Each structure stands twice: as structure tokens, then as C-alpha cells.
Amino acid sequence: MVKTWDSDNPLKQWQRIANNNENRKNMNSKSNKTYEVQKPEEDWKKELDPESYHVLREKGTERAFTGEYYLNKKTGIYECKACGNEIFHSSAKYDSGCGWPSFTVPVRPEAIEVKMDYSHFMVREEILCAKCGGHLGHRFPDGPKDQGGIRYCINSLSMGFKENG
Template identity: 80%
Template sequence: MIPSDENEWKKQLDPESYHVLRQKGTERPFSGQYYLNKDTGIYECKACGNEIFHSSAKYDSGCGWPSFTEPVSADAIRVEMDYSHGMVREEILCAKCDSHLGHRFPDGPKDRGGIRYCINSVALDFKKEH
């Protein structure tokens, strides 16, 4: 069940995940547990379990965060404009619980659509396929 207020979110999430998912923070680059993950499976929103990315869409962009070329489906995420920190970016939010996942940029692999979904590891859980 998705929490109805921020106090419930704080009880459900560890402090770093809460900061990223609910307060639109960012983890340090090259520090996340999924940055170098090469296992096959599904990446889910850590806040609500919504399936967000399949490992087949993951690639090493060199940016320091897990990068993907596309979500599992168009309705898995929402995109909003983010004008914070003096930048203009496309923010990626979980479509189910509105938690902040990361940002989308137009510098992904050209042969895979040219989009890079730059996502915080602490915003994700990973379900390995067997």
C-alpha cells in the first residue's frame, strides 16, 4: 500500500532513499549498488514496487548512475520538467507513487533511441531473473 503522508514514507524508506525518492535528492555518482550491476532482471521503484526498467535496457553510460534506454512500458513513468539548480532537465517520476527516480537526457546511444534515463540506485530495487 502506498503511504498517504510523508511521515509514513519516512517509516517505510531508509533515510537516503527517502531523500532521493521523496525530496528529489541525488546519490553521489559511482556510489550506487546498481551502477555496475550486470544481472538479468527487473528494476522496480523502491517506494512502491512498480516495474520501471528491464536489465536489457541498461547500459554503461559512464555517468556514475545506472543508465537505461527505455522503461518497461510508457506508463511505468511520468516525465515533468525540472528547473532546479539553474538547469532545465526532464525529471523521471514513478507513475504509480510519484516518487523521484532520476532524469532523462537526449545523449543516449543513437542506435537505441538516443535517450538516457539516468536513475539513482537508491530509488530502485532489483528482482533477479532465474
């Protein structure tokens, strides 16, 4: 029996996912969730520097190995740069070698929101601030096995840092 091109072909499966109306509608849209902190986009543009606005509000990504907090070893709390929501503690930060700050666990589960991201022909889990909906980064299943196996890969441009002491 001869298989046709689209039977069991991973590329065709990807095309079906990408062409699915529901997925296409949600690929890069902001969440339909109502967030505690909501502002018109013009206000976000005024309050955030252009690079942080691009990451937090337009789902951009900073270049690897360039972020302010990539090599930060200080003790403290990382917070959403847009709204001040505490998202990660420095005790959960580790060097994954990926070029972005990496964490094993958020400061509390309800501090973040996880949403499927089908953009750029990939299937990933996007991490959003649960308080304002700002894009923080992505979550991957390649973190330290002894700490749960999850890696939260977060843009420095999406965060502020409050040092302890």
C-alpha cells in the same frame, strides 16, 4: 545600434524563466497528479531508509559511482523502491559512464512520468514513478543513437531489483 544588456542575453532569459511565477511555483514541488499509491510523508519516512527517502521524496541525488546498481550486470527487473512498480528491465541498461545506472527505455511507457525540472539553474526532464510519484532521476538526449538517443539516468537508491531465475 547598441544592444542593451538584456536583449538576447541568455543569462537574462534564464532569469526571466526562473522568476516566472508559474515556473517558480513548480520548480521543486511534487506533482499535482493523484497517484495510485499515496501515503503521508511520515509513513514514507518509516518505510524507506533515510537515503532512499531523501532521493525518492525530497528529489535528492546519490553521489556518482556509488550506487548499488551502477555496475549490476544481472538479468532482471528494476522496480521503484517505494511502491514496487516495475520501471526498467536489465536488457535496457547500459554503461553510459555518467556514474549512475543508465537505461535506454522504461519497461513500459506508462511506468514512469516525465516532468520538466527547472531546479539548480538547469532545464531537465525529471523521471518520476507513475504509481507513487517518487523521484527516480532524469532523462537526457545523449543516449545511444541506435537505441533512440535517450538516457534515463536513475538513482540506485530509488530502485529495488528482482533477479530472474
